[in-house]
Amino acid sequence: MQPSVSTEEFVRLVNQHRFILFKLSNLYCQPGPDREDLFQEIIVQLWKAYPNFRGESKFSTWLYRVALNTAISGLRKEKKRFATLGPENLPAQEPDIQYEQEQDEQLLQLYVAINQLTAIERALVMLYLDDKSYQEMEEILGINENSLRVKMNRIKEKLRKLTKEADHGIR
Numbered sequence: 056m057q058p059s060v061s062t063e064e065f066v067r068l069v070n071q072h073r074f075i076l077f078k079l080s081n082l083y084c085q086p087g088p089d090r091e092d093l094f095q096e097i098i099v100q101l102w103k104a105y106p107n108f109r110g111e112s113k114f115s116t117w118l119y120r121v122a123l124n125t126a127i128s129g130l131r132k133e134k135k136r137f138a139t140l141g142p143e144n145l146p147a148q149e150p151d152i153q154y155e156q157e158q159d160e161q162l163l164q165l166y167v168a169i170n171q172l173t174a175i176e177r178a179l180v181m182l183y184l185d186d187k188s189y190q191e192m193e194e195i196l197g198i199n200e201n202s203l204r205v206k207m208n209r210i211k212e213k214l215r216k217l218t219k220e221a222d223h224g225i226r
Contacts, residue, residue: 065105069098072118082177083126093126100125112194119182119195127174161218168217176210183207 069076076097084090104121108114169180175196182192189200196203 065102068114069101069118072115075115075118076122078181079122079126082181083174097122097125113191116191116194119187120197123178123195127178164218165214168214171217172210172213176206176213179203179206180210180214 076094079097080090080094084093101118101121108117169177172180178196179192182195187195189203192198192203193200198206
């Protein structure tokens with residue numbers, strides 16, 4: 056390892072951005088050993104890649120790229136899909152947050168619809184919901200900005216259809 060790489064700095068930065076890693080692990084795996092394995096694999100890949108981090112982008116952008124590549128390449132390598140979260144496995148709502156029943160149903164429908172998307176589509180939705188700019192998404196995913204805009208419009212339409220279908224099925 057290069058002498059300029061600081062273990063303490065790496066740990067500090069990863070801890071500072073750990074919510075991204077939890078979110079990604081939750082997005083691609085159900086609770087249990089698969090999720091823990093994915094989380095650990097992402098940490099290992101981040102550590103291996105850290106000496107090459109040049110600071111040309113934000114650390115969070117670099118972290119997203121490595122973490123998403125790890126999660127998605129794991130899906131391809133194993134020729135199996137990590138089981139995604141179903142609505143029954145969603146985390147409990149914070150007790151101080153009160154949602155109307157209709158809002159709960161809409162949120163549940165959205166989660167169910169997102170889980171029907173491909174791995175790349177889910178990654179794009181997550182970045183979009185995290186308020187990443189298309190330029191940041193391009194850096195993270197390696198897909199040009201115009202293609203991302205087209206993909207995002209198609210995903211939005213797909214989600215509209217999926218949630219509309221779910222809405223008709225519920226009522």
